[in-house]
Amino acid sequence: QVQLQESGPGVVKPSETLSLTCGVSGGSVSRYYWNWIRQSPGKGLEWIGCISQSGSTKYNPSLKSRVTISVDRSKNQFSLNLSSVTAADTAVYYCARDWGYDSNGFGGWFDPWGQGTRVTVSS
Amino acid sequence: DIQMTQSPSSLSASVGDRVTITCRASQSIIKYLNWYQQKPGKAPNLLIYGASGLHSGVPSRFSGSGSGTDFTLTISSLQPEDFATYYCQQTDNIPFTFGPGTTVEIK
Numbered sequence: 001q002v003q004l005q006e007s008g009p010g011v012v013k014p015s016e017t018l019s020l021t022c023g024v025s026g027g028s029v030s031r032y033y034w035n036w037i038r039q040s041p042g043k044g045l046e047w048i049g050c051i052s053q054s055g056s057t058k059y060n061p062s063l064k065s066r067v068t069i070s071v072d073r074s075k076n077q078f079s080l081n082l083s084s085v086t087a088a089d090t091a092v093y094y095c096a097r098d099w100g101y102d103s104n105g106f107g108g109w110f111d112p113w114g115q116g117t118r119v120t121v122s123s
Numbered sequence: 124d125i126q127m128t129q130s131p132s133s134l135s136a137s138v139g140d141r142v143t144i145t146c147r148a149s150q151s152i153i154k155y156l157n158w159y160q161q162k163p164g165k166a167p168n169l170l171i172y173g174a175s176g177l178h179s180g181v182p183s184r185f186s187g188s189g190s191g192t193d194f195t196l197t198i199s200s201l202q203p204e205d206f207a208t209y210y211c212q213q214t215d216n217i218p219f220t221f222g223p224g225t226t227v228e229i230k
Binding site (some may be wrong): 003044045046047058060061062094096098100107108110111112113114115116117118 | 124153155157159164165167168169170173178192210212215216217218219220221223224
């Protein structure tokens, strides 16, 4: 079955760019939508954005100016870049597959999820 | 943004109890409502999709219902492994949003 694994630095300095990768095994990134979600004590679960099998993206408007999600089909993985980070971006970051959606990418559900990676923004 | 609220925020229950958690959306989301279970230090796991669809491998004691703005998750007979936090999520509109969670604790 499909398994996801997040990777990236555990500490990022303020004002720098947070970069994470989600490796996909047991399936292809050329199918489905792929999501990034984060969880912090202060804000709960927050959807960051997603990328479709065709490479189109949807972002949370609250983060849109700082977020880029991309896919690397040769490595079967997708990535998150979040620029100009502050302490408010400290969280556990998850990747997840989205499926069951309609033709516009809505109405789906997230399964499976990666185990999550903790990112702390600190100098 | 569509705001998701859950009630109660926490509850204490005993093994064998019937438990009901409510999720309300700030506007209609048709049936685009999912439920997840999360245990400490772990990622959320899908329980219910599309308001009432039971995800593969999830015990039948879990069930979901509702449409429009009001939804419920019911655990018919609480088991020891069900003590966890439960989240609802809407995928009707961008940004996809989650409820604040309901923690089910042991009485």
